[in-house]
Amino acid sequence: MRFGVLGTGMVGNALATKLVSMGHEVMMGSRTDENEQGRTWAEQNGPLGRTGTFAQSAAFGEVLLNCTQGAFTLDVLRTLDRGDLSGKVLIDVANPLDMSHGMPATLTICNTDSLGESIQREFPEAKVVKALNTCNCQVMVDPGRVPGEHDLFICGNDGKAKETVKSLLRDFGWKSIIDLGDITNARGTELLMPLWMRLWALFGTPDFNYKIVRN
Amino acid sequence: MRFGVLGTGMVGNALATKLVSMGHEVMMGSRTDENEQGRTWAEQNGPLGRTGTFAQSAAFGEVLLNCTQGAFTLDVLRTLDRGDLSGKVLIDVANPLDMSHGMPATLTICNTDSLGESIQREFPEAKVVKALNTCNCQVMVDPGRVPGEHDLFICGNDGKAKETVKSLLRDFGWKSIIDLGDITNARGTELLMPLWMRLWALFGTPDFNYKIVRN
Numbered sequence: 001m002r003f004g005v006l007g008t009g010m011v012g013n014a015l016a017t018k019l020v021s022m023g024h025e026v027m028m029g030s031r032t033d034e035n036e037q038g039r040t041w042a043e044q045n046g047p048l049g050r051t052g053t054f055a056q057s058a059a060f061g062e063v064l065l066n067c068t069q070g071a072f073t074l075d076v077l078r079t080l081d082r083g084d085l086s087g088k089v090l091i092d093v094a095n096p097l098d099m100s101h102g103m104p105a106t107l108t109i110c111n112t113d114s115l116g117e118s119i120q121r122e123f124p125e126a127k128v129v130k131a132l133n134t135c136n137c138q139v140m141v142d143p144g145r146v147p148g149e150h151d152l153f154i155c156g157n158d159g160k161a162k163e164t165v166k167s168l169l170r171d172f173g174w175k176s177i178i179d180l181g182d183i184t185n186a187r188g189t190e191l192l193m194p195l196w197m198r199l200w201a202l203f204g205t206p207d208f209n210y211k212i213v214r215n
Numbered sequence: 216m217r218f219g220v221l222g223t224g225m226v227g228n229a230l231a232t233k234l235v236s237m238g239h240e241v242m243m244g245s246r247t248d249e250n251e252q253g254r255t256w257a258e259q260n261g262p263l264g265r266t267g268t269f270a271q272s273a274a275f276g277e278v279l280l281n282c283t284q285g286a287f288t289l290d291v292l293r294t295l296d297r298g299d300l301s302g303k304v305l306i307d308v309a310n311p312l313d314m315s316h317g318m319p320a321t322l323t324i325c326n327t328d329s330l331g332e333s334i335q336r337e338f339p340e341a342k343v344v345k346a347l348n349t350c351n352c353q354v355m356v357d358p359g360r361v362p363g364e365h366d367l368f369i370c371g372n373d374g375k376a377k378e379t380v381k382s383l384l385r386d387f388g389w390k391s392i393i394d395l396g397d398i399t400n401a402r403g404t405e406l407l408m409p410l411w412m413r414l415w416a417l418f419g420t421p422d423f424n425y426k427i428v429r430n
Contacts, residue, residue, distance in 0.1 A: 104402075111325050111409075150428040153410075180413050188410030194326075195368075195403030198395050199427060208429035212414060213365040215422055 004029060004061020006054055006076060008037040011093055011137040012067035016041065018141035020049045022171060029057025058084040063091065063164065064126075070094035070115050070190075071108045077123060085126040089161045091168075092116050092186070093132045093140070095193045104197045107190065116186025120157065127161035129154055130186040131169065134196065136206035143173045143209070150209040151176045155185035178212065219244060219276025221269055221291060223252040226308055226352040227282035231256065233356035235263045237386060244272025273299040278306065278379065279341075285309035285330050285405075286323045292338060300341040304376045306383075307331050307401070308347045308355070310408045319412045322405065331401025335372065342376035344369055345401040346384065349411065351421035358388045358424070365424040366391045370400035393427065 001024050005016040008030045016026045028051045030038045038051035058064055058080045068076045073094050077085075096115040097105040109115050116130035131154040132140045139145050143152070152174045156162050166177050180188065192210065200206050216239050220231040223245045231241045243266045245253045253266035273279055273295045283291045288309050292300075311330040312320040324330050331345035346369040347355045354360050358367070367389045371377050381392050395403065407425065415421050 106326050110406075111321050146428050147430060148428055178414075178417075180410075180417060185410075185413050188413045191325075191406040191409050194406050195395075195400075198400050198403045199393075202393075202395060203429060205430070208427050211426040211428045213361050213363055213424050213426045214418060214420070215362060 001025075002060055002062045003027075004057040004059075004064045005067055006057055006064060007067030007069070007094075008035050008041065008051070009067065009069070011140075012065070013037070013041055014137035014141050015065055015067060015093070015132075016049060017045060018172065020045045024048065025060075026050070027052050027057045027060040029054040055080050055084070061088070063089045063168075065091045065093055066119070067093050070096035071098055073115060074118060074122060077119065082123070082125060085123050088126055089158075089164050090119070090123075090126040090128050091132070091165055092119055092128055092130045095133050095190055097193065104194060104201075107193070110191060111187070114184070114186035114190050116155070116183050116190070120183045127156065127158040128183055129156035129158070129161050129165045130183060130189060131165055134189050134192045135209045136200075139207060139209055141172055143175070145207050146209045148211075149176060150211040151178050153178050153180055153185075153189045155180040155183055155189070157182050176211075216240070217275055217277045218242075219272035219274075219279045220282055221272055221279060222282030222284070222309075223250050223256065223266070224282065224284070226355075227280070228252070228256055229352035229356050230280055230282060230308070230347075231264060232260060233387065235260045239263065240275075241265070242267050242272045242275040244269040270295050270299070276303070278304045278383075280306045280308055281334070282308050285311035286313055288330060289333060289337060292334065297338070297340060300338050303341055304373075304379050305334065305338070305341040305343050306347070306380055307334055307343055307345045310348050310405050312408065319409060319416070322408070325406060326402070329399070329401035329405045331370070331398050331405070335398045342371065342373040343398055344371035344373070344376050344380045345398060345404060346380055349404050349407045350424045351415075354422060354424055356387055358390070360422050361424045363426075364391060365426040366393050368393050368395055368400075368404045370395040370398055370404070372397050391426075
């Protein structure tokens with residue numbers, strides 16, 4: 001399958017690298033096709049991996065992953081040809097973190113709205129599935145880094161899109177995927193990030209994850 | 216020990232009942248000492264359990280538990296004689312939920328502030344410890360309702376106050392207590408509530424809890 005990974009930071013890099021390792025074709029997108037992180041990655045991950053602009057990446061991918069900084073995601077998506085989003089699954093991995101006031105970061109959208117909902121509302125032609133935004137990027141693509149049972153949350157309005165994403169997540173190694181329901185549930189998962197950042201500081205490692213324990 | 220439990224709702228009832236069952240003296244406080252829930256509870260839980268106004272409860276308790284509705288907590292605390300808070304451990308169990316727009320509830324304070332911090336800032340004479348606000352009230356007082364290992368988060372500025380609270384929580388049956396640090400960490404734990412409410416709706420039971428899985 002062809003994937004467009006929007007964003008060349010740590011999260012985009014981890015996901016794009018994983019997808020290439022699974023035999024998928026990936027175009028990593030950034031503001032310019034001169035982006036150094038993107039070029040370096042493409043050199044190391046060709047020929048399946050290549051790099052381009054956000055617009056080229058969105059046009060290339062059958063499935064898109066939003067790995068941009070959440071505070072700027074909507075601005076990035078507005079630069080795309082909307083036809084390149086039409087009917088496509090858009091996995092929203094981002095959290096709307098505001099680090100401009102230092103750490104711990106706060107959120108630019110929260111409580112009565114979420115980034116996932118904002119994207120779906122502004123781009124109804126895309127099938128937005130919120131996923132992977134509640135753990136570190138190395139854990140995203142290798143959940144076995146955290147031992148034992150732990151959970152991944154997903155939500156979205158389109159059942160078939162969620163099945164596509166669940167299948168991909170199982171290929172990543174995820175065993176317990178909790179489907180919370182429609183995209184408004186992104187409010188709940190994006191709000192896990194403030195505690196996550198505090199736990200990261202406390203533990204001194206990002207190799208941990210949430211699990212919901214129940215009968 | 217003598218406890219003042221502010222609030223006669225489900226949470227206050229569960230905690231006050233548990234404390235009496237452990238042999239502690241408890242005064243449950245509400246707006247008036249005519250409160251029917253408080254009177255019924257005191258009849259069933261006397262002589263160790265009794266009821267009174269918020270002010271009487273705060274004066275009575277050596278340790279206080281805030282079990283009021285979080286959206287109204289500061290208003291309630293402002294009615295107290297501040298001398299009755301001085302030097303006392305105040306366990307803040309509340310979440311600042313706004314249910315006026317229906318369910319799922321949103322938060323009246325979040326992201327750049329929290330209820331726990333707000334209380335500590337306005338009442339520096341109290342030793343505020345945020346705890347127990349991330350699970351259902353029956354689980355708070357009987358963590359064994361949820362099988363296996365799961366976590367309780369606490370935070371606060373005063374180390375001795377946190378030790379007092381940890382000791383009480385261990386008496387309740389809590390085995391894994393994660394001390395997040397100072398009271399600003401209440402932001403993280405109060406933000407777990409939106410996901411908690413969605414999980415409650417999804418599972419159809421409040422008998423679940425968060426666990427942080429790590430190496």
